[in-house]
Amino acid sequence: MGKLKVGVIGCGSIAQHRHLPEYAMNQNVQIIAVCDVVEERAQEVAEKYGAKVYTNYEELLQSGEVDAVSVCTPNYLHAPISIIALNAGVHVLCEKPIATSKEEAQAMIESAEKNGKKLMIAHNQRFVPSHQKARQLIENGELGKIYSFRTAFGHGGPEGWSVEGKEGWFFQKEKAFIGAMGDLGVHKTDLLRYLLGEEFVEVGAFIETSAKDFANVDDNAICVLKTESGIIGTLAASWSYVSKEDNSTIIYGEKAILRLEEDPTYSLVVQYATGESVNYKLGKIQSNENGGQVNSHIVEQFVESVVQEKEPPVNGEEGMKSLEVILAALRSNETKQITRV
Structure with missing residues (x-):
């Protein structure tokens, strides 16, 4: 199988210091696209990783260009974006907390199951x-x-x-x-x-x-x-x-x-x-x-669960509990x- 094609939605600190550097270090991954509502921010990050820029996450998710995404947005968007991604057949690594309510978390878990896709929550x-x-x-x-x-x-x-x-x-x-x-x-x-x-x-x-x-x-x-x-x-x-x-x-x-x-x-x-x-x-x-440069193992675990088709160590259920x-x-x-x- 080729490299896992990945997109990062939300280009704030957690994306810049954890998700993107850890994807970049991973031999099984190719960073394809980044998305942020602030276009300059997305642009800056994209240049660093040779990625395509999006300002609209739905466009990125419907593009068919990525196999998996990290959702690094404000908390209230975790569930809506993750659900659209899973329904589009894209694996999701979502920042914590999983969502803002139990109902939202359950909806995310159901979307992952229904679409046979991985959902992992970034509890490092x-x-x-x-x-x-x-x-x-x-x-x-x-x-x-x-x-x-x-x-x-x-x-x-x-x-x-x-x-x-x-x-x-x-x-x-x-x-x-x-x-x-x-x-x-x-x-x-x-x-x-x-x-x-x-x-x-x-x-x-x-x-x-x-x-x-x-x-x-x-x-x-x-x-x-x-x-x-x-x-x-x-x-x-x-x-x-x-x-x-x-x-x-x-x-x-x-x-x-x-x-x-x-x-x-x-x-x-x-x-x-x-x-x-x-x-x-x-x-x-x-x-x-320490500049956050210690590997959190989150991306590595997520990629491994997708590539080896196994349950992520912190799945939606764990995130919800x-x-x-x-x-x-x-x-x-x-x-x-x-x-x-």
Whole structure:
């Protein structure tokens, strides 16, 4: 089979720093087309990758020129564009969160099934080496019974790295639907579901806009989560960590504590109940700080699932389950009650 012909819809920061460079690095891929409503932006990116320019995504999808696309648009367009793509017989790699509602997510999943096409959601936290190692340790029973966890994802906010700064869609509720919870929180619910191997059943949340007076979406959220077996913990998502970003997770079990991406040198530290501790140096997590040049493995996994005709590791169902936890958190914040997922 020839190379996979790929298009990228939306040429903002995530496309420029992750999707396009990772497609370009992939031997199985040819970047055919890019699309953005801002023509100059599309033009600039297209020149770099020798791609054709579109300003209308429907034209790109109906062109028959691409086998697969990345959807790197504001959140409110994830579902509409993905569905049109899947119905046009094009495989889809969609940025997170999958969509803005459960109904939209289900419609995307149905379109993928109906058309026999791949749908993958770009939850890259699963592919961070320390997170993969932690999952292995948990699966192998190294921690024994798991009691609790805490996880955080915070930085100074997207205005620092998004192509449009403060004017960007991230801060506009009608385009983004949610703020830090959709940008960062959903990554962490996905990670915890992956690490713990369980679904969340209940959520309580406080969700505020405290740092960004120009935004009408949340920039600080704290959630309390409970899994089906009764593991409880907290999740913080924030755009108000003004110095160093935090992307850490700690898991407390009966035999050991796992500290993930917390120590600057060791991406995984295992502290056993016996008092001994083991440090793993497993390569850095992707962050906006190191220029984002660490391979997120998302594109590689997506391309592999298309080429080898296998189920993507983060399919639509997984994306929807991770979104549902966030939707429950929003309901909890509104009703001031613990909410079932």
